[in-house]
Amino acid sequence: MKKDVDDYLQEGIYGARETKPAERKRFLGTLRERIVLALTKGQVMKNKGLEDLEREIKTNPKAKLLLNGNISYRFLKNYKAVADKHGMHHTTISNRExxxxxxxxxTYDHAIEKQQIFLEVAEEESTGETKQEDKGITGFLKEIFIGK
Structure with a gap:
C-alpha cells in the first residue's frame, strides 16, 4: 500500500495511526496479546499479586513491567522493588486523559497469546464482599448490637 500526500498530512497533524487504540489505552500502551500478567489498580493498591508478579518475572526475564502512573508511588514502590531485584526494566505510564x-x-514487545492474563480472585474473597454489601443497614445494625 502506497502512502499519498493526504496520508502524510494526516500523520503529521494527528500522529501515526495506532492499531487497537482502546485496547492500548486499557493496557497501559500495550496489546492484550503481548501480556503475561495484568493486575488491576485495586490489586496493586492492596499488594495482591506481588508474589505472582515475582514468579512471572522469574519465568519471563525478557519481559518489561508497565505501571500505572495515576496510582500513588507508595503503592507502586513494592512492584518497582521486585522488578529492580530481578534486573527487569519498568516504566511508569502516566496518561491523565x-x-x-x-x-x-x-508484557513483551511481541505477541505471546497467553489465555489467562488476569490474577485469579479467590472465591471466598469475592463472596465475602458481596455478603457484606447485601446486609444493608438493618444487617449492619443487628451486627453491631446483637453480634454475628
Whole structure:
C-alpha cells in the first residue's frame, strides 16, 4: 500500500495511526496479546499479586513491567522493588486523559497469546464482599448490637 500526500498530512497533524487504540489505552500502551500478567489498580493498591508478579518475572526475564502512573508511588514502590531485584526494566505510564482499571502489566514487545492474563480472585474473597454489601443497614445494625 502506497502512502499519498493526504496520508502524510494526516500523520503529521494527528500522529501515526495506532492499531487497537482502546485496547492500548486499557493496557497501559500495550496489546492484550503481548501480556503475561495484568493486575488491576485495586490489586496493586492492596499488594495482591506481588508474589505472582515475582514468579512471572522469574519465568519471563525478557519481559518489561508497565505501571500505572495515576496510582500513588507508595503503592507502586513494592512492584518497582521486585522488578529492580530481578534486573527487569519498568516504566511508569502516566496518561491523565485515559481512565483504566489496570494498575500493572508484565508484557513483551511481541505477541505471546497467553489465555489467562488476569490474577485469579479467590472465591471466598469475592463472596465475602458481596455478603457484606447485601446486609444493608438493618444487617449492619443487628451486627453491631446483637453480634454475628
Amino acid at each position: 485515559t481512565q483504566t482499571d489496570i494498575g500493572a502489566v508484565l
